[in-house]
Amino acid sequence: MLISLIVAMDESRGIGKDGKIPWRLQADLRRFKALTMGHHLIVGRKTWETIGRPLPGRQIVVLTRHPDYRPQNCADCLTARSLTQALEIARAAGDKEAFIGGGGQIFAQTLPLAERIYLTTVHTDAGCDVFFPTFDLSEWIELERSEHPADSENEFASTYRLLQRG
Numbered sequence: 001m002l003i004s005l006i007v008a009m010d011e012s013r014g015i016g017k018d019g020k021i022p023w024r025l026q027a028d029l030r031r032f033k034a035l036t037m038g039h040h041l042i043v044g045r046k047t048w049e050t051i052g053r054p055l056p057g058r059q060i061v062v063l064t065r066h067p068d069y070r071p072q073n074c075a076d077c078l079t080a081r082s083l084t085q086a087l088e089i090a091r092a093a094g095d096k097e098a099f100i101g102g103g104g105q106i107f108a109q110t111l112p113l114a115e116r117i118y119l120t121t122v123h124t125d126a127g128c129d130v131f132f133p134t135f136d137l138s139e140w141i142e143l144e145r146s147e148h149p150a151d152s153e154n155e156f157a158s159t160y161r162l163l164q165r166g
């Protein structure tokens with residue numbers, strides 16, 4: 001099973017501010033939906049609370065260390081107490097690619113395991129308070145890259161890349 005990170009970060013590696021994603025990019029949301037459709041989406045409890053609703057076609061697995069935590073408004077969401085357990089849920093279900101959807105804590109723990117990163121670089125500095133971990137681009141091969149200008153639905157220009165560990 002492939003382990004893939006999917007992230008949008010600004011030019012300072014920022015991914016979140018005040019518990020939210022600080023930009024509005026409809027095209028990136030559509031890309032996220034298309035890429036993750038039919039797969040497991042593993043997220044930290046804080047990120048789950050910003051999503052707050054089921055995502056049709058995706059099996060959400062919420063990471064939390066609290067044994068009694070239940071994601072509200074999502075009867076189908078699963079919880080896992082460790083990364084190993086979350087990945088095992090996806091593997092046992094026969095998923096060929098598990099997506100790690102953040103946030104900062106979860107990206108930091110999963111980057112060493114990741115074989116792919118679906119990376120959106122948002123061409124701004126949004127003054128974030130949560131960051132993607134530093135990583136060495138020379139260890140990654142760029143399989144795909146496309147540029148997307150800002151427009152009425154997309155606040156900032158963005159670069160989409162698919163990176164595979166070299």
Ligand SMILES: NC(=O)c1ccc[n+]([C@@H]2O[C@H](COP(=O)([O-])OP(=O)(O)OC[C@H]3O[C@@H](n4cnc5c(N)ncnc54)[C@H](OP(=O)(O)O)[C@@H]3O)[C@@H](O)[C@H]2O)c1
Nearest residue numbers: 008016019020021044045046047064065102103104105106
């Ligand atoms: N731009 C993007 O692509 C993107 C994507 C996702 C999120 N974000 C942003 O990132 C921010 C949230 O990130 P964050 O770092 O604050 O929080 P987070 O990574 O979403 O969640 C952290 C929580 O996950 C649980 N957790 C962490 N490691 C665990 C482990 N090994 N085993 C079990 N549970 C574990 C803990 O939950 P408990 O406290 O319940 O134990 C912890 O408090 C928000 O601003 C969000 O909008 C951005």
